[in-house]
Amino acid sequence: MSSPLGPNLQLCTPEMTGDMREHNIRVPASTGLFRATSQLPDVIRQAEARIDGEEINFASVPCSLGAEADSMLSLFRDTRFTRIGVQGVDINPRLIELAKAGNYQTKWTVLEPEEMEQTIGALEDRGFGITDLETRPMMVKPSKYEMPEPTTLVKISIDAKPVRAGQTVDFREGDIEYGVIEPQSQDIVLANNLIYHLPAPRAAPVLWSVARMVKEGGILSLNDEPSTADNETYPMRLEDDSTILYRDWMRVASELMAEMFDLEPIARDATSERPTMLVRSSDGVPKSSDSERFLKILGSLTV
Numbered sequence: 001m002s003s004p005l006g007p008n009l010q011l012c013t014p015e016m017t018g019d020m021r022e023h024n025i026r027v028p029a030s031t032g033l034f035r036a037t038s039q040l041p042d043v044i045r046q047a048e049a050r051i052d053g054e055e056i057n058f059a060s061v062p063c064s065l066g067a068e069a070d071s072m073l074s075l076f077r078d079t080r081f082t083r084i085g086v087q088g089v090d091i092n093p094r095l096i097e098l099a100k101a102g103n104y105q106t107k108w109t110v111l112e113p114e115e116m117e118q119t120i121g122a123l124e125d126r127g128f129g130i131t132d133l134e135t136r137p138m139m140v141k142p143s144k145y146e147m148p149e150p151t152t153l154v155k156i157s158i159d160a161k162p163v164r165a166g167q168t169v170d171f172r173e174g175d176i177e178y179g180v181i182e183p184q185s186q187d188i189v190l191a192n193n194l195i196y197h198l199p200a201p202r203a204a205p206v207l208w209s210v211a212r213m214v215k216e217g218g219i220l221s222l223n224d225e226p227s228t229a230d231n232e233t234y235p236m237r238l239e240d241d242s243t244i245l246y247r248d249w250m251r252v253a254s255e256l257m258a259e260m261f262d263l264e265p266i267a268r269d270a271t272s273e274r275p276t277m278l279v280r281s282s283d284g285v286p287k288s289s290d291s292e293r294f295l296k297i298l299g300s301l302t303v
């Protein structure tokens with residue numbers, strides 16, 4: 001569970017409501033602290049190598065509970081960047097309310113006493129506060145043939161406000177598709193665990209909007225958990241009959257974004273070869289005919 005960076009903890013997100021289905025959003029969603037254990041530090045390393053000075057800004061789109069943004073703020077504490085601007089946007093108003101409050105709870109997790117101590121220590125070292133710790137005894141059967149053994153379930157309440165102290169942090173409700181972040185304004189855009197949430201018709205316009213946010217020399221992160229969208233050529237059909245995307249669609253979309261926005265891929269997904277981290281090498285604005293081509297190519301792939 002622990003990494004040298006901070007404990008990778010799954011957080012409780014409130015169940016999405018029917019309202020989210022109206023927005024055509026896959027439900028439910030999950031998020032975590034230090035979730036992308038290698039991607040976030042890689043993004044930070046790239047930023048240190050490419051962006052001068054002490055000031056940096058980044059967007060977390062979507063931000064969910066704000067834990068991705070807070071993980072970044074925690075990691076930035078070890079760098080020369082001291083003035084940080086964060087914008088987080090999510091379509092779910094309940095998540096934004098919680099993101100603003102900056103308190104989260106982990107899911108109930110099995111932790112031995114020693115692991116619990118390590119986890120708490122690691123969180124505190126990373127700048128987070130611990131406001132509550134609930135425990136529950138539980139019997140677990142290690143395998144079909146073994147006797148149940150006692151163990152402990154733990155739920156940790158975390159205060160993220162200390163990692164935000166002194167920085168400019170803005171979480172707000174919005175739909176990423178519709179100009180929620182100024183074009184070409186961000187040094188870093190984290191669009192992680194987004195693509196597989198999008199039903200096919202919404203995916204291309206949302207990705208177009210995300211690519212526009214990155215400034216010249218800026219970094220775009222398009223990481224998704226590898227277990228998702230693992231079907232290569234067919235769309236996945238959900239219980240509610242909406243369709244989400246498949247791996248090859250995601251690869252074509254990332255390559256097209258790279259081409260049209262002068263984004264140079266600097267990291268790729270090991271399985272699909274899809275670009276997962278890209279750097280913008282010019283400040284050119286794509287033409288509206290490019291946007292039409294982008295939507296047309298990706299639209300035709302999802303039929």
Ligand SMILES: C[S@@+](CC[C@H](N)C(=O)[O-])C[C@H]1O[C@@H](n2cnc3c(N)ncnc32)[C@H](O)[C@@H]1O
Binds near residue numbers: 064068092175197206
């Ligand atoms: C799995 S979370 C990702 C959060 C975070 N980036 C991470 O990696 O943990 C996906 C979020 O996308 C949000 N979402 C989906 N479509 C959106 C859109 N068009 N605009 C804004 N938020 C959106 C959902 O509300 C959900 O909270």
